[in-house]
Amino acid sequence: VSTVAVRIATQRTRDLSNVRVIGPEEYGELPESLHGRVDCIVLAEVLYYLVGERAIHDALAPLLRIASEDCRVIMLHGSADADRLHDRAARALGLRVAHARSIDDPERPFTLAVAQPSVRTPSRCP
Numbered sequence: 001v002s003t004v005a006v007r008i009a010t011q012r013t014r015d016l017s018n019v020r021v022i023g024p025e026e027y028g029e030l031p032e033s034l035h036g037r038v039d040c041i042v043l044a045e046v047l048y049y050l051v052g053e054r055a056i057h058d059a060l061a062p063l064l065r066i067a068s069e070d071c072r073v074i075m076l077h078g079s080a081d082a083d084r085l086h087d088r089a090a091r092a093l094g095l096r097v098a099h100a101r102s103i104d105d106p107e108r109p110f111t112l113a114v115a116q117p118s119v120r121t122p123s124r125c126p
Contacts, residue, residue: 082111
């Protein structure tokens with residue numbers, strides 16, 4: 001959504017080999033740009049750019065192509081935005097908010113939520 005945010009996130013995670021920051025120029029090519037499925041997706045301070053159920057669904061649809069069966073989605077937004085957006089985003093991804101925690105930061109209260117599949121899939125290991 002923001003090239004500045006992508007640049008900052010890329011700089012902050014450059015030493016983490018298991019983290020990849022995806023910017024808007026790559027977003028439409030997610031399956032081609034990744035190797036395998038991902039088990040964690042972070043949506044931080046982006047959902048409020050999506051106005052309405054259809055916009056949320058359309059914007060998050062590419063994530064369905066890369067998420068593993070038991071993928072967790074971590075969402076972090078200001079509390080007022082989180083209250084109206086986290087459940088919508090989870091539903092658009094076929095998930096449910098399993099955990100949420102409000103943080104009363106004096107500068108800006110925020111909510112951290114984890115969405116996961118509604119039914120835990122059985123392990124494939126014998």
